[in-house]
Amino acid sequence: MNPLLEVAGLKRHFGGLWATNGVDLTVEAGEIHALIGPNGAGKTTLVHLISGGLLPDEGRLRFAGTDIARRSMHERVALGITRSYQITQVFPQLPLLENVRLAVQARQHDFGSSFRFFRPASADFSLIEEAEEWLGRVGLAEQAHVHACDLSHGEQRALELAMALATRPRLLLLDEPLAGMGPEESAHMAGLIQSLKGEQTVLLVEHDMDVVFRLADRVSVLVAGRIVASGTPDAVRADPEVRRAYLGDEVQ
Amino acid sequence: MKHRSPAGEVVLLAAAITVPWLLQAAGEDYYIGFATRMAIFALAATSLNFIVGYGGMVAFGHAAFFGLGGYVVALLMEAGIASAWLSWPAAIAVATLSALAIGALSLRTRGVYFIMITLAFAQMIYYTVVSAAFAGGEDGLPLMQRSTLAPFDLADDATLYWIALALLAASLFALQRLAGSRYGRALAGLRQNETRMEALGYPVLRLKLVCFVIGAAVAGLAGALLANQNGMASPTQLYWTQSGMLLVMVILGGVGHRYGGVLGALALLGLEEALGRVTEHSHLYVGLALLAVVLFAPRGLAGLWKGTAR
Numbered sequence: 001m002n003p004l005l006e007v008a009g010l011k012r013h014f015g016g017l018w019a020t021n022g023v024d025l026t027v028e029a030g031e032i033h034a035l036i037g038p039n040g041a042g043k044t045t046l047v048h049l050i051s052g053g054l055l056p057d058e059g060r061l062r063f064a065g066t067d068i069a070r071r072s073m074h075e076r077v078a079l080g081i082t083r084s085y086q087i088t089q090v091f092p093q094l095p096l097l098e099n100v101r102l103a104v105q106a107r108q109h110d111f112g113s114s115f116r117f118f119r120p121a122s123a124d125f126s127l128i129e130e131a132e133e134w135l136g137r138v139g140l141a142e143q144a145h146v147h148a149c150d151l152s153h154g155e156q157r158a159l160e161l162a163m164a165l166a167t168r169p170r171l172l173l174l175d176e177p178l179a180g181m182g183p184e185e186s187a188h189m190a191g192l193i194q195s196l197k198g199e200q201t202v203l204l205v206e207h208d209m210d211v212v213f214r215l216a217d218r219v220s221v222l223v224a225g226r227i228v229a230s231g232t233p234d235a236v237r238a239d240p241e242v243r244r245a246y247l248g249d250e251v252q
Numbered sequence: 253m254k255h256r257s258p259a260g261e262v263v264l265l266a267a268a269i270t271v272p273w274l275l276q277a278a279g280e281d282y283y284i285g286f287a288t289r290m291a292i293f294a295l296a297a298t299s300l301n302f303i304v305g306y307g308g309m310v311a312f313g314h315a316a317f318f319g320l321g322g323y324v325v326a327l328l329m330e331a332g333i334a335s336a337w338l339s340w341p342a343a344i345a346v347a348t349l350s351a352l353a354i355g356a357l358s359l360r361t362r363g364v365y366f367i368m369i370t371l372a373f374a375q376m377i378y379y380t381v382v383s384a385a386f387a388g389g390e391d392g393l394p395l396m397q398r399s400t401l402a403p404f405d406l407a408d409d410a411t412l413y414w415i416a417l418a419l420l421a422a423s424l425f426a427l428q429r430l431a432g433s434r435y436g437r438a439l440a441g442l443r444q445n446e447t448r449m450e451a452l453g454y455p456v457l458r459l460k461l462v463c464f465v466i467g468a469a470v471a472g473l474a475g476a477l478l479a480n481q482n483g484m485a486s487p488t489q490l491y492w493t494q495s496g497m498l499l500v501m502v503i504l505g506g507v508g509h510r511y512g513g514v515l516g517a518l519a520l521l522g523l524e525e526a527l528g529r530v531t532e533h534s535h536l537y538v539g540l541a542l543l544a545v546v547l548f549a550p551r552g553l554a555g556l557w558k559g560t561a562r
Binding site for chain 2: 051053073074077078082083085089090091092093094098101102103105106107113114115116117118119120121122124163167
């Protein structure tokens with residue numbers, strides 16, 4: 001079977017720095033695939049390249065059999081790639097329900113277009129009901145009418161996850177979903193990601209090794225713009241090159 | 253998203269309808285033309301407020317569409333087409349097409365660059381028109397008569413006022429519907445977080461372009477009305493100071509408020525008219541009034557009212 005996402009020889013430079021220097025990576029449908037690597041390894045750049053926030057200089061990028069290397073971000077979302085950001089990106093001055101409703105509305109092929117100019121959006125009950133379901137899924141149903149800016153950091157991250165899920169992606173890119181969270185919030189978010197296992201393909205960039213090795217079906221290690229190892233958590237943990245380049249004493 | 257009863261609006265509209273009769277009764281027929289100007293500028297400022305306040309794009313070239321609307325009417329009349337049923341839609345069409353071209357290029361920039369590039373395009377249009385002999389050059393193009401709009405008689409000042417008022421009311425109603433529609437909600441999302449909208453899969457550039465074009469189309473219609481009111485299409489209607497004046501109206505009235513354009517146009521024109529009678533330096537006082545609004549009522553005159561939902 002073909003992998004859902006196929007990255008081959010992907011390169012991107014900023015000035016003289018090759019932030020992505022020939023990345024080969026495959027993500028299979030249904031797996032939670034973790035991407036780890038030291039700071040500055042190029043993880044976020046790679047997420048940008050896959051999501052369409054940046055275009056690659058060289059290399060191949062195929063998603064579900066389609067060449068997406070030159071596609072814009074919104075075209076990639078339409079094909080089924082949605083990302084979350086390392087720095088929370090929500091609509092701060094809108095209620096949670098409207099935040100998620102906009103995500104549902106974005107799925108044009110399911111619900112018709114956003115180029116509808118007359119009928120009140122509040123009359124589209126299907127959109128609202130679905131938005132409520134997604135809020136419930138991440139545990140924010142009670143706060144549906146609170147503005148996003150009034151949420152805690154952890155709740156905003158959960159909201160962002162609900163918004164990403166509401167686009168019904170075939171591949172969900174999570175860029176450090178646990179960043180900046182306290183232990184309790186982290187545990188909640190890890191539980192949410194765990195609950196996606198088996199039903200949602202995820203490419204997870206994360207620093208928290210406990211979470212990565214607990215949740216991931218496969219782990220890829222990015223060092224200096226290149227994948228140095230890829231495999232099951234156990235195989236990666238045992239890989240001598242990974243231990244030398246990255247994990248160091250952490251796993252001893 | 254509040255559901256308010258439109259009673260207040262209905263009363264105001266009814267009052268506005270009676271204005272020509274009141275003025276005629278008072279023997280102040282001159283002011284019917286002034287009221288018409290107010291309605292037309294309210295329409296133009298509302299169209300700009302849609303781009304600036306709803307779309308979040310500070311456009312500094314709105315005079316291009318406003319002025320082109322006037323020139324289309326004047327040129328068509330020279331060609332023997334006096335019917336508003338033809339020339340006003342043509343004015344809208346020309347404004348729409350130029351906004352498509354200007355917007356498609358300008359919207360790749362943002363912030364101060366967007367301000368400058370829209371200004372530059374508008375000035376290009378201004379200089380092109382002013383240097384074109386067939387458009388009357390610096391003198392503009394006089395209208396031999398007002399447009400005809402059977403069964404209405406636009407030669408009658410009160411009728412022209414009512415038509416302008418009706419178009420303003422219709423635009424405001426459409427704007428209100430639009431704000432609550434899926435498209436309006438998407439614009440609200442864009443104003444708050446463009447990155448997130450892009451990441452949710454919205455075609456951001458297209459959403460903004462449509463907003464820009466809708467605003468321009470309405471400005472074209474307002475321009476067609478103004479040419480009728482002034483009896484000519486004039487270069488000043490295309491000049492950058494006109495863009496500035498419309499922006500001042502929007503800021504004065506309330507950026508992003510449904511009635512921001514209307515309030516701003518009424519306040520600015522009313523102030524100019526009132527001050528013009530007592531002083532030669534009316535612009536100075538208008539400037540001071542604007543300063544006061546920016547300092548003390550940053551949400552504009554509309555922000556002074558309660559419940560200022562968009």
